[in-house]
Amino acid sequence: MPYAIRAKVDTWFKASTAQGSRLTDNAREFFKAGTTFPIMAYSTEGSHLRVTLGKDKRGQQIFIKGRNTWYLYEGAIEILQQNNPIYEIRAKVDTWFKASAAQGSSLPLDQKEFYKAGTRFPIVSYKTEGNHLKITLGQDEQGQQLFIKGRNTWYLYEGAIDLLYGGQVIAATMPPAATTNPPTKGAGAALSNAIPNAGIELIKTFEGYGQALPDGRAKAYADPIKGWAVPTIGYGTTKYPDGRSVKSGDIITRDEAEAYLVAHIAHLVQPFLEKIPTWGQMNSNQRAAIYSFAYNLGEGFYGRADFQSMTRVCDSPERWTDKAWIKEQFVKYRNPGSAAEAGLRRRREAEADLFCS
16 A cells, blocks of 8 residues: 655645755746645655655656655645555654663663654554553555564654654544544544554454463464464464465464554455445444454455345444444344354454444
8 A cells, every 4th residue: 555645735846955945946846735646755854754756547657857756844745545644653862662661771682673863654553551652563655564673563662752643743642542533733632543442452352362372472373264274373363464374383472463463454454444434433432343343254344235234333323322223233243053153242242332332
């Protein structure tokens, strides 16, 4: 899912970080508010972003006045993925990516990575843990999952970084599940397209942390139905974010298991759910319940003939406060008469309770 830039106000593509009005015409190009361009790379340089333009709809490299690398004032643009603003972290001072919330200086080199002031990274989820943020990295400009030293989940001292949405700083003190409204100017808003923590935790509860070892890590195990034809690990992961299949003998940490779960949801489930017409009307807990349902029974459930009842739930916001009706619809999807019925009923009831909370 490649990135794009969109001008929030009229601004300039510039050949340098100089004031746009001082540049000659061949060193600048007007960038009208609301206009978008695909990009293949970006980086921060002071108050500016240095972007490399991507390809047009015909697959041809885009150039403006013979250049495909330009500077843009950071406050004038936002970075998009699938036409939605992304959320990012930006280091305010030199700091560390850390494998735990321990003091950076006490960690060995394989458990930390230097994070230079001003550098930005896209993320797909975050949650506060004391005075730290636990973040899961997102995708790069070519749509590839980001890893640092083989990890995509890291801890960062909260005071050393800014949390950004659409290029604007937002508060990190509220968890993503706290609001469903897009962040507004100023502090105190969370992320509209964050995967709610309540959904992740519900999925983890019912998927289970398979084949846990005494040291807290997990080893690969055979799928309960398909056996070793589908090796599985952690919270039901069968493929890693980089596309590799899980194989017998693999071992991962609990943090990695959660990161792989979040990556699967963000890359394979979320795009389908965001197409539900009422998705923008749902609050965080309602979305969390739908995430759990979709992870269990398939992200493409909406509109299918065998999911009419759940499609009706999504299409009936006027009945979202009718707890008895909501639960009646959820529990229809429990495989009646099967060995899994009791467990699926518990999951559907938990999802319905969350949807109505």
